[in-house]
Amino acid sequence: MIRTLARRFAAPSQTGRRTFACSAAQGYQSRLAQFYHNTLRDDLTILTYVPPAVRAQRDAADAARVQASKGTSTDGAPNPNRKHRVKVHRAKTPKSTAHNAPCLKSVYVHIRCREAINDKNHILSAMTALQVITGKRAELIKAKTDVATWKLRKGMPIAAKVELRGEEMFEFLDKLFEIVLPRMKEYGGMPMSAGDGNGNFTIGFDESVIGLFPEMEMAYDMFPLVNGFIVNIATSATRNPPARLLLSGLGLPFLHERKPESEAYML
Structure with missing residues (x-):
């Protein structure tokens, strides 16, 4: 039985001898990693869900904030109260799916x-x-x-x-x-x-x-x-x-x- 398993998991090498191609360390996961992948990720998918309407409102607010930081208002007129420019880097809110949970x-x-x-x-x-x-x-x-x-x-x-x-x-x-x-x-x-x-x-x-x-x-x-x-x-x-x-x-x-x-x- 042991010889049969060894032949199944063994891979031929360049020298003609057969060596094991798998190891126990390949499937190792720490306790925290197992907790995230098995439990926490599914919970975060539900808790961080953002409806499309709310996501559109956030993106519009971020765009208005970036426009205001450039010294101009939303209608294109210059903003007299803005004396300096501030760079605002904000990524758009991604679509909430089961594949983009926070990690x-x-x-x-x-x-x-x-x-x-x-x-x-x-x-x-x-x-x-x-x-x-x-x-x-x-x-x-x-x-x-x-x-x-x-x-x-x-x-x-x-x-x-x-x-x-x-x-x-x-x-x-x-x-x-x-x-x-x-x-x-x-x-x-x-x-x-x-x-x-x-x-x-x-x-x-x-x-x-x-x-x-x-x-x-x-x-x-x-x-x-x-x-x-x-x-x-x-x-x-x-x-x-x-x-x-x-x-x-x-x-x-x-x-x-x-x-x-x-x-x-x-x-």
Whole structure:
């Protein structure tokens, strides 16, 4: 029986020998990825449904806002109250279907190390810390311009970053939402006003949070310098509300504003 299965899943190689063409790691999915694909995606499809009439109204309002930012009104006359131009980039609301539910695109984790200006060896500590908590080799970032107040010159190492996609992205967010955030004593959640308006969110943490990762607990004392880190989460949503639903379903808490007592029982 075992030989029959081996012959079925084996593939001939160039040397004439037969090697296995499948592996157990190909079908692996993290807990958070399984939850999104099996449960959360269907719920988001229903919660983020936008009727065609509402979608047309949103696109018209965005077009009017872009027209106003160019210094002219909707009828083509110049706007005297507009003294400067502001570029407004807003993608049109896509048609709500079962195939375009909000999903995660990428996660960027980066650390800025100002101490590396005086000693370049400190940047190695930041790169190693990123590699420990993300499981991926960090990329060095160098300064593009000169900053006289910081004594920074062009080409000096100043930060490190890691880009996560696919399963690595889900595994990192699973650790961040389920292990790190509950260990923080004074973290109430992200404000409802967070986000850039296009479905992308940024979370900043100080140097004490990086020691809450399970991989850093045993080796925290080995790092001569520990810095804070910033997490940028990019989603496929074109607006903040669908992206908030996605991140809230994945486990990121949001801080809701409390209503005054006089309005607490008002519907």
